[in-house]
Amino acid sequence: MRRAAALPLAALALSGCTVPTFGASAGDTTSSRSVYHLWQGFSIGAAIIGTLVLVLLAWAILRYRRKGDAIPTQYQYHIPLELTYTIVPILIVFGLFAATMVVENKEVANPPTKVTIDVNAFQWGWKFSYPGTNAVVVGQTTQTPVMVMPVNTDVHINLTSTDVIHGFYVKAFNFSRYALPGIDNQFTFRAVNTGTFFGQCTQLCGLYHSLMFFKVKVVSASAYQTWLAGFTNSAAAQAAAAAQAGQSATYVPTKVTNSSGVK
């Protein structure tokens, strides 16, 4: 069923190879590619309508510039014309809405997954924990904690916040979602490329908002298992990870705001 819904997208995707990027990029998950093609579709529409308006405007400016004191015929209404530029945009809007729904349904679907990562945002850092395993990664600001996830696997993210609202944003995934206190936000990624991708908080969260970085490292399934296995001796491994994080830290701000009272 998901395949059937993706058919019009596939058509878009085929043309996607030749149409311009319009400033965006395909990204590294299945969803990010759908979003990219939707972006291209919207951009083509915007380019056509924008060009039409600018050409008409340029014509009006050049052709009808004042040439004397003659008073032009006082035209005021043209009902068929007005109806045209009412009805055609409505049709375009419903087309855009249909394309939106196809991509959106795919993007917000939460299929059952084998890998789940609990992402917890706090002032000003991230904690990535892997339920059912001992793996936990924590880091503040430019310590830049790394979320490791396997490639070509549906990964379920459970996003929460400890204090204020944060934004979980990975540019390469063309995706962001708020981390809200009191709410579990659920979504699924399926990365199609391995690599390390930069992420950061996008929702203003206080003093060190500009520095609330993290990274997403997409690795092969076997590498992922190996990485998880490194956490078997939980206490020791966490201490090691914490020590490692401490060594790589270049900038450790003092927390100036007490957030303990919120939750």
Place this chain on the structure above:
Amino acid sequence: MTDVLERPLHLEEPDHHEHHGPSGLLKWLTTTDHKVIGLSYTVTSVILLVIGGAFAEIIRAQLASPNGTLVSLAQYNELFTMHGSVMIYLFAGPFAFGGLANIIVPIQVGAPDMAFPRLNALSYWLYLTGSITMLLGFFTAGGAANFGWVAYAPLSNSINTPGAGADLWIGGLLLTGFSAIFTGVNLVATIFYLRAPGMTMFRMPIFTWNMLVTAILILLAFPVLTAGLIMLYADRHFGTHIFSVAGGGVPVLWQHIFWFWGHPEVYILALPFFGMATEIFAVFSRKPVFGYKGMIFATITIAALSLGVWAHHMFTTGVVLLPFFSIMSLLIAVPTGIKIFNWIGTMWRGQVWFSTAMLMAIGFLVTFLVGGLTGVYLASPPLDFFTHDTYFVVAHFHSVVMALVLAGMGGLYYWGPKVTGYMLNERIGKIQFWFLFVGTQVFTMPLYLVGLRGMPRRMAIYPHDPQWKFLNDVSSLGAVLIGISTILFVVNLVVSWKKYPAGDNPWDAQTLEWFTTSPPPHHNFYRLPPIRSERPTWDYNHPEHHAVPHGQHVEPVLTTGESK
């Protein structure tokens, strides 16, 4: 000067029309004349525009380097919070509905004053005190409010933002909110009850129509903001837990309340400027507004839809009904598109006169087109997930608001002569236009790109990706050009001071305000022309050039050439 003395209208006026009130400072303090109050509003809001603009210039200077050190992280948060707050709460709205609308609407409908002149004066004083209150935050120990102009809970609670600056922000916003509500009441009452004989609803100028719809939106939206601010204040100081999870509250509720006001607010800001541009397009094309009734229905449709789209600001919260808010938001493109085509239709086959006001209106149209088209993207949840809280969004709404600034400048050049009796210098005005228009595009276009490359908004520094520097620098250059245009405007005010007498109707304009003197007398009119269309002054001056009636198309508009 002689122009005024020679006017025959003065010969007819009875003596009791002369107004012998106080003058100077006392007049300004005690006046209930909508023109004086409107002028106070205009001057105050333009000063606030300059203050908000200065904040923007500091922000752009800070971002000129990836590790900018001009201001601290804390100061940066204060600066962008107060930039947004000043521009949206204290400039754009009050300039339009407190300033120009206050002056122009009563005259356009042939009324002697606003319906409630004392309430009108109270509005202004609330606005002035509210504005000062909000800005006083900079003089407190903790600095001004620093949680962004949207004040999202729980960042805005007393634990995360303990300072007095935040309370002054809430208090200032409450005061200006009440001033907006009172002005809304006044505009609605004036338009419904004080129209001159013959001025039916469908003979009101588009600007007045837009102000009526704006005022109704104000009455629907602002009380919600007021309620929300009181809740926020109660959470901060009275121990309520409306927005705090710890006490069983819901942080997202603040976003619902804020944006239920906030999205209508976008149109509360925009519709007056659409109205200004519409008047300018018609007058400087020497034609009636094309699709006058369609324009009105488009305005009403925009207002109606704007009440059902608030959650498109909240797509990324993950807790709103995406498809409903998406289609409602997308549909706003339709009436907005109608307006754009009607503006071009107004110019079509006209005699387009490129005065400063007209250039500003055309600049508005082009800039608003960019802002409108990029807005359509943001109505699509997947594209919003992608661009939310990046500079793409910042660029989008700066295209929109800079379009409004262009239209507002057009409004000042167009109506300034009516209000003061003197013209502004057209040559300086045109130079100002080019700096403002080009500056706006140079400022916004790189921001779209840097947003798509992943730069989030509200970042004081961006050390991890110095490649964003180039685009930020181009944008800062645009901000400098915009700053120069503002200086040119001030220069023009000084250079043109009482220099070029305007006369009653310098633009051969169409609506009622151009029938009276410049500036209008105390109660606006000594006499009125017959009002038989939405262009009474034009009908009076050009009785043989009435609008081609609805449905009568002597020749199709778009096919054959003009036979002059």
